[in-house]
Amino acid sequence: METKYIVNxxxxxxxxxxxxxxxxxxxxxxxxxxxxxxxxxxxxxxxQTGTTLNDFGGFNDGFIIGETYTIVTYVSGDxxxxxxxxxxxxxxxxxxxxxxxxxxxxxxxxGSTLVSSGNLAVTVLENNLGFDIEWIEDFTGIYxxxxxxxxxxxxTFNRNTTFVLSGNVAIPFFGPTTIDTFVLPYTVIEKxxxxxxxxxxxxxxxxxxxxxxxxPIEIQIIQDTDxxxxxxxxxxxxxFPITLTSITLFCNGNYIQSLYGDGTVNDMxxxxxxxxSEPDMSYLGTYSDAGDGFVNLEMPTNLVNQFCxxxxxxxxxxxx
Amino acid sequence: xxxxxxxxxxxxxxQSLENDVWVDNSKDAYEMTYRECExxxxxxxxxxxxxxxxxxxxxxxxxxxxxxxxxELLNLLKNK
Numbered sequence: 001m002e003t004k005y006i007v008n009x010x011x012x013x014x015x016x017x018x019x020x021x022x023x024x025x026x027x028x029x030x031x032x033x034x035x036x037x038x039x040x041x042x043x044x045x046x047x048q049t050g051t052t053l054n055d056f057g058g059f060n061d062g063f064i065i066g067e068t069y070t071i072v073t074y075v076s077g078d079x080x081x082x083x084x085x086x087x088x089x090x091x092x093x094x095x096x097x098x099x100x101x102x103x104x105x106x107x108x109x110x111g112s113t114l115v116s117s118g119n120l121a122v123t124v125l126e127n128n129l130g131f132d133i134e135w136i137e138d139f140t141g142i143y144x145x146x147x148x149x150x151x152x153x154x155x156t157f158n159r160n161t162t163f164v165l166s167g168n169v170a171i172p173f174f175g176p177t178t179i180d181t182f183v184l185p186y187t188v189i190e191k192x193x194x195x196x197x198x199x200x201x202x203x204x205x206x207x208x209x210x211x212x213x214x215x216p217i218e219i220q221i222i223q224d225t226d227x228x229x230x231x232x233x234x235x236x237x238x239x240f241p242i243t244l245t246s247i248t249l250f251c252n253g254n255y256i257q258s259l260y261g262d263g264t265v266n267d268m269x270x271x272x273x274x275x276x277s278e279p280d281m282s283y284l285g286t287y288s289d290a291g292d293g294f295v296n297l298e299m300p301t302n303l304v305n306q307f308c309x310x311x312x313x314x315x316x317x318x319x320x
Numbered sequence: 321x322x323x324x325x326x327x328x329x330x331x332x333x334x335q336s337l338e339n340d341v342w343v344d345n346s347k348d349a350y351e352m353t354y355r356e357c358e359x360x361x362x363x364x365x366x367x368x369x370x371x372x373x374x375x376x377x378x379x380x381x382x383x384x385x386x387x388x389x390x391x392e393l394l395n396l397l398k399n400k
Contacts, residue, residue: 136397139377144397151398187382188321188397189390198379206376260391280398320391 035163038133038219039126042143042197043067046210047118051111053104062103066121071096073113079106118210129221131283133195141207143197144188145217150280152193154249154257155306157185159192161222166197167215178203179211190257195219224302229285232304234295238319241266245274246320247281251308259284260320271295271317323357323377324349325364333376337363351381355389 043064074094081091083102089095122135134148146152166183186196201208243264249256259280265271275287285299304313325334332342333349
């Protein structure tokens with residue numbers, strides 16, 4: 001049998017054939033398989049006021065982790081410091097605002113009054129997509145999720161390669177309800193740039209807010225592992241200075257998506273610096289001066305394929 | 321996603337802003353993008369109170385957005 005040695009800190013090592021592990025496997029980095037996964041719990045039950053732990057939610061005896069609470073009236077003896085990430089004021093005083101980091105405070109036996117914000121709280125259990133997801137309630141009962149760096153981005157959740165699952169009961173009620181949920185890849189601005197979660201009261205029928213209680217969402221995407229850099233050539237369509245520096249991607253000359261910036265650049269050097277510093281534009285890759293007024297963008301193959309598989313992706317810089 | 325505006329008093333949908341025409345069926349209503357809806361609401365609020373009208377959306381239909389609308393919406397979502 002051929003022996004394969006794993007050398008520490010040497011990248012690019014490959015084992016051909018199957019591996020059997022008679023024990024546990026712990027991975028601290030990102031695993032590269034056919035699917036990458038995002039799992040989260042979404043909670044939004046509206047603003048609640050309470051003087052005991054049972055008043056919040058009423059059914060779980062616990063704070064909602066990630067929810068924002070305000071101590072409206074503090075009563076001496078109560079202590080919330082063990083579960084509080086304070087965003088305003090001083091913990092265990094009236095007026096303090098904190099984000100709950102745990103379910104159970106050290107002491108809430110004395111009747112302090114707390115109010116929750118009622119905003120959407122998202123607990124991410126697993127995410128190896130390679131980017132964070134931001135959830136917002138776009139309209140009443142309509143939630144959308146997108147790449148937090150770029151905003152909604154073309155084909156982030158390509159309907160052909162994305163598998164989305166959600167819980168079947170949004171509110172904490174044992175038994176049938178009239179609440180129904182729909183979750184799917186969705187086009188907010190450009191094709192499949194988001195995941196949409198719609199929560200409906202089908203008895204009306206209208207979308208309803210405040211009906212998510214640790215609502216599970218799982219997103220799986222077939223991963224394109226090819227990160228080989230591809231250099232794209234871009235044109236600068238406006239003359240300097242450019243005051244609203246933006247870029248547009250094209251696939252075989254067809255519009256894909258624009259990313260808009262509000263920075264001013266006076267020459268090519270400033271343009272390259274700007275493009276490489278903007279989070280959404282630099283998410284696409286690394287820009288460089290190609291000479292003769294052109295800009296190069298070195299983009300990984302899997303991102304090129306997201307926008308323009310098996311075709312020619314180009315871009316242009318313009319003054320919006 | 322498209323939007324309609326509904327009048328709460330009789331559950332009729334806006335068909336024409338110019339003539340203030342309201343119809344029973346959403347199929348006959350004025351289908352709006354998010355920006356058109358915002359602009360329409362602003363105009364309607366000269367006649368109606370915010371409690372008298374509401375917006376209804378249909379997530380299974382869409383209407384092409386202008387580049388300016390896309391930019392506005394992208395910035396809105398990123399800054400929300």
